[in-house]
Amino acid sequence: MTFYRRGLLTLSAAAAGATIPSIARAQSFPNRTVTIVVPFAPGGNTDLVGRIVATSLGKALGQTVVVDNRPGAGGAVGAGQVARSAPDGHTLLLAGGGVIVTVPEMASTPYTRADFAPLSLVNRSSMVLLARSNDARLRNFADLAAYSRSGEGKLNAGHSGPGTPNHLALLQLENLLGTKFTVVSYRGSGPALSDLLGGQIDVHFDQVTSSLQHIRSGALKALAVLGPTTDPALPEVKTVSQLGFGEIDGTTYIGLLVSSRTPPDLRDRLAGAIREAVADPQMVKSARDLGSEAYSCTPEEFGRILEAEYAISSRAARDGRLKAD
CATH class of the missing domain: 3.40.190.10 (Periplasmic binding protein-like II)
Incomplete structure (x- = not known):
């Protein structure tokens, strides 16, 4: 065997060996309760969505999933907790673009948008x-x-x-x-x-x-x-535009994110489980009963939504129109 061929075999074996820990880690995950941090008080939109997501995600992961409300500072308190959490996939953040990209434009936060990896959207509502x-x-x-x-x-x-x-x-x-x-x-x-x-x-x-x-x-x-179209849950209520006052789009997207330090194999496992959970007929029905829509996407699509909101909020902050109360 030539030195070249021996070298290739050695590299191939090393590469194969390197994948074993990640495969084993993904297969054994999760090995304890998964926590969804909701950065707002109980009873609001994000909290209600979090409750139905936790049930379906628990079924998809085969593990208990709980909701932990951590309100404060427009969501920055809860988001900061997730940014500092162990990067093992067991702590998730349920939030929209406001918490991730808008609040840091308004005040000092214990995180930046680079501290999070988007996994999937789970809900959209008017x-x-x-x-x-x-x-x-x-x-x-x-x-x-x-x-x-x-x-x-x-x-x-x-x-x-x-x-x-x-x-x-x-x-x-x-x-x-x-x-x-x-x-x-x-x-x-x-x-x-x-x-x-x-x-x-x-x-x-x-x-x-x-x-x-x-x-x-x-x-x-x-x-x-406050959106581009009427809502199916309230078909008799017109939009601001239909009433003749101009355009406002308040469509709200909510998704799950994890610390960006989390290994890619765990992120992939979570993203797949979330999409499975969102497709669960019980979650689809529960979201509809709440007056919203169960809605999933790829991490890349979620990332593009965050980037689009960042472009809007950063411009508003520069113009002095976006300030903390």
């Missing part, structure tokens, strides 16, 4: 502008537009945290109407909805998923859908 059903001042969206324009800051408007899609939708509406709200920031939709129901705020920008039960009960009314 956003609505909400008011109390018994608020006679705001019978419809036209009333809101007129009332808000009659005096700057007359309406207290809540959103789910700095840099969230809810916050961005609020800014879009202020620009569209040429007015300013008295803005109240919360640690998620749950606390904001409680204050809206209790009369502490006048309107709230929220996803259909977390607000639908209150709309159906008659406690809250949706003044408009």
Whole structure:
């Protein structure tokens, strides 16, 4: 055997040996409970989606999956925890682009977008502008537009945290109407909805998923859908554009990410399991019952969505239109 051939065989054996640990690691993963960190308070859109994802993902992985709510700083508290977690695939972050790319444009965060590897989207939902059903001042969206324009800051408007899609939708509406709200920031939709129901705020920008039960009960009314089309769960509610006030797109995408230090084989295992979970008929039904859509994609597609949102938020931050409350 020539030296050249012996060298090739040695390299081939070494390469084959190098794949054995990664194959064994992927096959044995997960070996304990998997945690999905939700960086917002219980009761909001991300939390509700997290609960149904955890059930289906647990079936796909053959392991218990739990939700851990870590609210604060527009999602930065929970995201920072995942960025610092052991890169073994057992700690995931459930979030949209706001937490990953928008919040760091507004304030100092214990992470950058490079600290996360996108795995797959899991859900998309429409956003609505909400008011109390018994608020006679705001019978419809036209009333809101007129009332808000009659005096700057007359309406207290809540959103789910700095840099969230809810916050961005609020800014879009202020620009569209040429007015300013008295803005109240919360640690998620749950606390904001409680204050809206209790009369502490006048309107709230929220996803259909977390607000639908209150709309159906008659406690809250949706003044408009903040998206390009009407929502199947609320077919009678028109979009801002259909009402003649211009374009606002508050479509919310939520996905699962992991620390970028996580080995590629574990990331591939997780991404495949997530797509399997999203296709689970029970998750499809649960998402539909919430007023949203179970929706998956490749890591590359999720990455492109994050990049697109980063382009928007970074430009808004440079223009001084995106600031923490």
